[in-house]
Amino acid sequence: MPHDSFTSPAKNFRGLKGSVSADNTDEAINDDELAMRKAGEAASRRYQAAEWLRQMDRGALGTLSKEPSEEEFHLALRNGLILCSVLNKVNPGAVHKVVESPLLDVPSTEGAAHFAIQYFENIRNFLVAVRDMKLLTFEVSDLEKGGSSNKVVDCILCLKGYYEWKQAGGIGVWRYGGTVRITSFPKSSSSLVGSSDSIDESVDESESSQYDQLLDLIHFSNEVFTDEPRITNVLTFLFDHFALGLLQAYIRESDRVNDLTLNAVVINALLSKVVEDFSTLIVSQGNRLALFLENILKGERGMQSKAQFIEAISQYLQQRKSLTSTDLSEFCTCSGKREVVQPRVVNGCNHVDIFHLHGKHIEELKFYHQETKLEIKEIHSIWEEELQRLYDHVKRLEVISSSYQKVLEENRQLYNQVQDLKGTIRVYCRVKPFLPGQLNKQSVVDYIGESGNIMIVNPLKQGKDTRKVFTFNKVFGTNTTQDQVYEDTRPLVRSILDGYNVCIFAYGQTGSGKTYTMSGPDPTHEEMWGVNYRALNDLFHISRARLDVIKYDIAVQMIEIYNEQVRDLLVSDGSSRRYPLCYLLTK
Template sequence: MAESEDMTSMGEDVDVAYETNEEDPTNRNEAASWIRKRAGVVAAKDLPAEPSEEAFRLGLQSGMILCNILNKIKPCAVPNVVKAPSAVTTTPDEEAQSAYYENISNFLTAIEEIGLPTFDLYDLDEGGDFSRVVNSILALRAYSETGARKFLWNSKASSIGRSFVRRNSESALNTISRTHSLSSDRLLDMTSQSGDGNDCNEESDSGHLYMIVCDLLEDREEEDIPMIVENIVNKVNEEFETLQEEARKQDEAAKEQERINKEKDLLALQEEARRQEEAAKEQERLRREKDEKETAERIKREQEEKEKAERIKREKEEKEKARKLERERIKQEKKLKAQEEKMRKKEEARARKDQERIQRQKELQALRERAKQEKLSAKELERLNIEKELLEEEERLRQQEEEQERIEREIEQQRAMKKEEYKRRMEEYNKYNVNTEKRQELTAQQDKELQELRSTISAAKTDVRSMQQNCQEEADNLGTHAHTICHAAAGYNKVLEENRKLYNQVQDLKGNIRVYCRIRPFLPGQENNVTSVDYTDEETVAIIIPTKSGREGRKASMFNKVFGPSATQEEVFSDTQPLIRTVLDGFNVCIFACGQTGAGKTYTLTGPDDLKPDTMGVSYRALNDLFNISEERKNLMNYEISINMVEIYNDEIRDLLVEDGTSKILDIVNGSKKGINLPDANRIPVSSTDDVINLMNLCRKNRAMNDHSSRSHSFLTVHVFGKDVTLGTTIRGCMHLVDLAGNEKLDNPDDEATHIQKSISALGDVLVALANKSSRVPYKTCKLTQLLQEALGNQPKILMFVHVHPDIEEAGETLSTFKFVERFSTVEGGAGKSSDVRELKEQICYLKAALAKKEAGDPHWQDLLNSPSGDSEDKSDESAPSKLKSSTTKQPAKSSNSLMKKMAASAAAATRLTRTKK
């Protein structure tokens, strides 16, 4: 028992004292990173990746994270983990604080049992030694990575120093010498098994060491014990020196690493300071540029305001001058009117005198005639009185004769009545005096006739019942037949609706956005002008572009359809007719006419001022077609067609269907249930082409009163409302016919030109977005696109007429128009074409034009391949056609025909490829 107590005291004398250095933030970050990794981001949500000491302390204060991690490393190490609210987001109350202490106590007990360094409860409070907490977490990490048997805790790896301290070593040796002896081999085995001295205290407590020593000294001689103890001490000293050397090296490496980290931090701070200085300089430069820009804009704005003020002043002076002239004119007119009034009064007085004189003459003549008539009438009256008396006497004699005749007729009638009465009485007497046999026969005959009459009545009743039954059966058959007819009618309506949808799908497959090109012919007297159109076919137009260098550039574009100078209005409308008819099926159609001023936009849409059946434009023909179709379908659908017409000038909308000449500005109201976004505009029902012509004449008159109408966008909107006669369903369709203002560029653009360019550019952006099926369409940019939002936003059918001015001097404006439509015309089926396909189409255009010139015998056909592209002037690089030509000019001249055939074949193949993609 004494030996056991001595061994215990020896085990207690040899212990491990932890000398903890000041906490390193790197260790804290490593510990936090390991905890987040083991516990998971959700469980360690209150613990940042690189926490401060305070944040780390608050995150671990509840003990839940530490207990859960220990249970993952060593299952059931802490069997009961108390749930408690987070200390980060709430202030712990007394109950929560008690739960925190219980979790921390359970955790410390568990790691103490497996031989890991521990800490005190107050180390997690403010002012505690938090480095001990970090040390315990790092030791737990090492334990989880190496396992229980291979675990070696080296505090230097975490910048925490350790040293062994021996207390009362001599007494310990004396105590050991009194125990059993050990062999040196057994002692060496014990030393190798126990490992480093530093880790011994981590592997087991002093009691465990006591058991090992007892086991080693068992059955040893007493004289061998001092030598064994000396060997143990030597081994311990050697291991201790080795550990000290390793710790020193690790300290040096840590210091070197710390120095490198500090240098890196210093370099990073210097780099950050340099970047901040550069950013400050850049910000200063931007501020100066902004100030300069604002100054320039302010100067420009002041200049514009000054010019505007001068312009307003000039306009006021001109208006004042015009008012003065108008007042002079009105004064002269009043003077002339006064003179005319005076002359008129004189003429009226003279006329009245003449009239009075003539009237007096007429009255005198009338009196003379009346006297003459009175003289004649007295003689005539006497003669008439005599004749009247004679006639009255004759009438009296005639009445007496008639009265005598009436009396004679009454006497004759009385005689006849007496004769008839006598005859009737004689017949009755003879009738009652006939024999009895005849009377019986007569009675039998009457009975027989009565029975026949009864049988006839019974047969008639049977026939009536049969007739009623037949009528009921026929009524039932008629009801069944009517039900069948109603079912067939419903199926017919369904098939009709499907046919409408299929027709619309066919139009969609042809392209929701179609671009047609129409070339205006030369007007009378301009036949000798040089044309800019170099080549045309059904889908291609190539124009000549004069450049500043004197060379002739060329630009080729492809369209859905090309109408040459000789195309008639009927030919142009025939291609648009299927698209227009979809309006009656409830779809929206937008037809635009774009191009420079004088290119023929208005002629295409409306026609000339002197309308004839063959010169009517698309607008009249479209409405006439709608009237005809609605008349054909009147047994199926009731259509109501109405129109309104407005113009947009300087982004302001004005109504053109006004009779008083006023120009009220209209507001757009989108989202209406009836699809009408201009509720204040005059919308007039129409039923014939004559009604439309009269309204268009009114619009033309109102536009003629406005000087700006030639530079405005005009809208003719056709509203169609249809109601099914059978089912009562309704449909709404809308068609916009838009005559866009001329988009030519001006050297000194004013507000008018700026608004035109802005609105046309905005329309191009909207069409590009629709073609690409973009989720965001910029309708709000200007009034032009806002007015079209309802029509373009619901399965629109869009047709753009591009008009080409034939004069060579207008080629630049034509090129600008081509560039505008190319933005959305190169999109088919809702997907944008790549630039390669566009370049391939341009090459096809050039090859077609060159081949046509070659076959026509034009010696300058190669110039088409050599000419630069029209969209760039004086380019140093060759265009695609010129590159193709440069590669072909090296061939012998005699092979030019085969070359052109190959080029044509390539063009045809490319055309088939693009059509296949469609």
């Protein structure tokens, strides 16, 4: 019988002690004393029930005394008015229709019989409602003479317990007569109080609820520190449930106990064993939890946030929840019929599990939603800061760039001013060396000065006309290299790209070395390049370096002026060698 599965240790112990007394005269309890004690206890409970009904229903003050006899008690409740009125206060609307009549004490006439039938309807409606609420019920006949007053009292006290629990917020565990009867969420409108058939289910559902409550509490960790009564309820339930299951399992399942006569020694030994095993189990659970938490703290990733830590503990509790349900189902069997009970528990838990699982998922989603919102907000503000920084940076670069352009312009102007100061027209003189195999090696150059002077000797003339001094910007001696000659021309190439017009040409008689200086004797060797090659080389080099700022178009034209005729040297077709000229564009 499932009901027995959840009786308290005290009750069990009393039951066991009674069994022992049958075999042990030393501990036997006198039957009369026992009957008196029972009657006293029953009366006390009846007075308690009456007192509560009087408090709950004003009508009861007139019809129900404070300490009614069993008969008075039955008589006052028989029409069902007090019971229906009280039940409707505990659970509004539980009894829809209540038959009320002033003819309560009418003796057995036809009208009274009619009302008696209607009163019977009151009681029946009351019992149906109580059964729907899954509270303890009684039979209609229990209110008749010879009926079980105890069952009626049980029902009323159970209703009282439920009412007080509901008044307290409907959270956690409530007890009736030392027996754990119910747990429920505040959100659940109906109670799960077990009639004897539903106790197993209610407790397993309750257990599930308790675990979910515990998970809820951990999720909202702030509550953990503030809602102590709630936690106490949850933990008390878990403890009671497990401890009672454990004790019961020992008593029911142990063959040794069945064979033994239960006396104080056996029970003490049994309880010691239970306590020992239970302690071991708690220590092992504690160790597991400690190990688990240690692993979390030492984990490779490390704890990144409080939320992750809580999530990890929640997962652990979820695992423990399923394990513990299985463990307890082994203890909480009904008359040893494990296989009958378990499917019912599983079926009973499925709906609750699914419901709570969905609830938990929604909570988790809400939590992640909030977290994601916060993260997005953070990222958004970081981006905004970053953008602002970039904007400031670009502004600064703009300022720097414009001042850089100014400096460049200034530099360009100064540079070209220097070129102007050096002279817009510069004339250089290069002295050709004697070529190998040349017979007459008498030079006319007497002296080459540092500041561009050259003294020429003319042996054919006499006197002061023998020597004559000529002045140039610079005079290059016979040993001057191609590079040294170009060195003075190089700055002018940059001026070209700054927008100045520059003209470089060689002048001299035939064979004096114009081609040698301007083109060079061998274009395949860079060191032998003349002014033209070197100037073009610099031109392309500087224009490439300035590509980001300026794009230059470079054109090449080659002409010959001979006998006052201008000829285009880049045209291969001989017929059109004369003017107009052909341009060679380079990019």
